[in-house]
Amino acid sequence: MSTPSVTIADNRPASRELFGHPRALTFLFATEMWERFSYYGMRALLVLYMVKYLLEPQRAGQVLGLGPFRGALEFVFGPLAPQPLASQIYGFYTGLVYLTPIIGGLLADRVLGQRRTVVLGAALMAVGHFMMAFEHLFLLALIVLILGNGAFKPNISTQVGRLYAQGDRRRDRAFSIFYVGINLGAFLAPLVCGTLGEELGWHYGFAAAGVGMTTGLVIYLFAAPSLPPDVLGKAEPSERPLGREQWLSIGAILALMLPVSLFWGTYEQQGNTIALWADQHTDRHLFGMEIPVTWFQAFNPFMIFAFTPFIVALWRWQGSREPSTVAKMAIGCLLNAAAYLVMVAAAWTAGGAPANWLWLFFYFVVITVSELYLSPVGLSLVTKVAPVRLLSMLMGVWLSTSFIGGFLAGYLGTFWSSMAKTDFFLMLAIISAVAGVATALLIRPLRAVLKD
Secondary structure: OOOOOOOOHHHOOOOOEEOOEEOHHHHHHHHHHHHHHHHHHHHHHHHHHHHHHHOOHHHHOOOOOHHHHHHHHHHHHOOOOHHHHHHHHHHHHHHHOOOHHHHHHHHHHHHHOHHHHHHHHHHHHHHHHHHOOOHHHHHHHHHHHHHHHHHHHHHHHHHHHOOOOOOOOHHHHHHHHHHHHHHHHHHHHHHHHHHHHHHHOHHHHHHHHHHHHHHHHHHHHHHHHHOOOOOOOOOOOOOOOOOHHHHHHHHHHHHHHHHHHHHHHHHHHHHOHHHHHHHHOEEOEEOOEEOOHHHHHHHHHHHHHHHHHHHHHHHHHHHHHOOOHHHHHHHHHHHHHHHHHHHHHHHHHHOOOOEEOHHHHHHHHHHHHHHHHHHHHHHHHHHHHOOHHHHHHHHHHHHHHHHHHHHHHHHHHOOOOOOOHHHHHHHHHHHHHHHHHHHHOOHHHHHOOOOO
């Protein structure tokens, strides 16, 4: 017997509130914080680990499956030195972790439900992070992490949306609060995992990421009674097919995906070529000490939760003049382009010498504001306009913009060693500016569809 589809409002648990929001939001916040701790802790080390350690000739041969994988890449892209190879692997990983959410969303919508799929994903990711501590299991560990993230990511986000009835004005604010949790974990990750990896050994950093994911799983299991009940999206034979308005909403989501994918392709250089810039081209001395390379990965998440209250307050102050959802996304893309113009100035003024670390600081200020104008707004948009019985799947589709962006980030990173750094950063600025213009052109056509 199939389970009838129901509305989001019908499935909100009766729970007490905390600071004006359902108590379950606190548990989802904490679970996502530890999951992001594990993800960004591993990501902070990934490229440096490959370039400085794993892909050296005496070790690369010990990694199961690396030879055939490298051969396939070189068949397409030509010979790859360690840095371009590391960039391609980084791109595959950051891309695929945002493709598998489509499968994870379908699995939740049709078979397991959101809660059981989250538990499955969290368990897989915990195992994958601990596997990273064994270098011969490197590629297999990445596969397990990719599958786990696919099960976890879309279903934790949709549960936030399901805490609120349609039309509840707290929903956008809830996603901003949830986004702070994401970035609190991302802030702590480079400081803990990065420091352990650089100072004590790479494998200690990866193991710390595994501990973080395990902590998130335990919190989620403890919170189970207060979370929204599972909803399976199997349609009854008598249920109406999707209407014109619902199809238009889906079309609007798809139309925004291409420019947003370009945004992520440039944004994701933070863990790739920006990490290499910090390592190879930055004067990191401050008050007689040298700032660890991985600590720069903490700038962006720290600024996220530092700047979020001011951005939300700005939107509230603007009132009727607050930009529409699509306009905010366009602003985000253009600010992303401005961040890479900061790096153009850094490379140009340095003239081949190490650049002052303050250039990176200003880069992260601008790119953080760009992210706040695009990422949480996009998550909220999907939960507002997606048909209920396709919600998790469409959240996965939306997250696949980072799949395309991750692959693009890896491909763009292969030019790092062969291009002048001013030209490289200018290329990224132009790509993001094109994304901003394309998004701006969609503001008027999508206004009625999104009720924006």
